[in-house]
Amino acid sequence: MTPSFKNIEDSIKNFFENRISYSSVVKLLADLSNELSNSIRANLYITDKNRIAPNIFHVTVKEDNSIGQDILEKWTKFAYTFINEIISENAYKVNGPVKINIIQTADLETRFKITSNFSALHSGRTISLQNEEESEVRGYSTAHLFFIEGNHFDLLQDQTSIGRDEKNNIVLDNLRISRFHARIYKENDIYRIIDNNSTLGTYVNGNKIRSHTLKNGDVIRMGDVSAVFSIDQDNSDNRNIMTKQLG
Numbered sequence: 001m002t003p004s005f006k007n008i009e010d011s012i013k014n015f016f017e018n019r020i021s022y023s024s025v026v027k028l029l030a031d032l033s034n035e036l037s038n039s040i041r042a043n044l045y046i047t048d049k050n051r052i053a054p055n056i057f058h059v060t061v062k063e064d065n066s067i068g069q070d071i072l073e074k075w076t077k078f079a080y081t082f083i084n085e086i087i088s089e090n091a092y093k094v095n096g097p098v099k100i101n102i103i104q105t106a107d108l109e110t111r112f113k114i115t116s117n118f119s120a121l122h123s124g125r126t127i128s129l130q131n132e133e134e135s136e137v138r139g140y141s142t143a144h145l146f147f148i149e150g151n152h153f154d155l156l157q158d159q160t161s162i163g164r165d166e167k168n169n170i171v172l173d174n175l176r177i178s179r180f181h182a183r184i185y186k187e188n189d190i191y192r193i194i195d196n197n198s199t200l201g202t203y204v205n206g207n208k209i210r211s212h213t214l215k216n217g218d219v220i221r222m223g224d225v226s227a228v229f230s231i232d233q234d235n236s237d238n239r240n241i242m243t244k245q246l247g
Contacts, residue, residue: 002041008033016079025066029075032112033082039116040086055090056099057132057218058146059225061120062108069104071217076100101146101230117152143191143231145170145220160184160206162222176200176223184214191231193220 003011009030013020013162020026036057045052057079061072083098095118143155153160153170161168163181172181178198185192191214195202203221204212214220 002037003138005030005034008037008082011082012075012078016074022066022071025071028064028067028111029071029078032061032075032114033079035112035114036079036083037086039114040083040092042117044092045118046122050093050234051090052118053087053090053094054118055094055096056144057101058115058117059100059102060108060113060129061102061104062111063106072102072104076102097232098229099144099232101144101152101228103146103228106136115151143186143229144204145227146230147225147227155184155186158186160186172222172225174223174225177225178223181222191229193229198222 012026014030016026018031036059039057040053043054046135061067067169071152079100080098083100086092087094087098093102145153145155147153157169161180161183162172162177163179164174164177165179168180169174178196178200180196181198182193182195182202185194192211193202193204193209193214194211195209200223201208203209204214204218206219206221212218214229214231216231217231220227221231
């Protein structure tokens with residue numbers, strides 16, 4: 001079942017309790033929601049037994065004075081419910097909880113861009129979507145790096161190396177990135193990024209670092225490549241969006 005654009009628009013108006021005064025903003029949020037729906041259908045992975053839907057969504061929105069961070073944060077709450085309803089109504093399977101990451105940037109030619117992906121499961125099994133408070137999901141990656149270009153990487157290992165050299169776990173083909181630029185360590189569910197004395201340095205939230213304990217929503221910059229660190233947490237309030245501007 002695919003919701004119509006009119007139904008999406010009406011749902012957004014009701015969700016915001018008709019507090020959005022500009023019809024252009026409502027239309028943009030409806031367009032975003034509709035594209036999320038299209039992204040799910042376009043990226044279904046179909047097996048003999050299941051239709052597996054993507055559960056990780058990276059949304060890049062062009063900076064717009066009429067759409068503030070508060071509106072995008074509230075729309076993200078709507079989007080979580082919207083996506084979960086689509087998955088549930090169509091009996092799709094997923095590899096893990098829905099994760100939405102939004103970035104606002106001036107460096108975008110279109111109004112927005114949406115890419116979707118799948119959590120990696122060690123077991124190779126999918127899960128049926130449940131209420132977050134009731135679900136017990138094991139085996140999927142708990143932390144991710146979302147890059148502005150739309151790629152995302154699950155941090156599955158205790159140590160993840162990042163750099164231009166092909167020996168790294170995450171290879172960034174960019175001349176402003178050092179061959180072995182940085183590494184991320186995981187210990188007891190704490191993630192720490194360490195700069196490997198790179199030429200141009202590693203920055204977190206605009207500050208140059210040598211070593212830094214990462215928090216949900218931190219923006220990492222290496223050379224001219226930026227990414228958002230995201231970690232799945234039990235508290236559903238913390239699953240909400242980290243809206244950051246990448247410089």
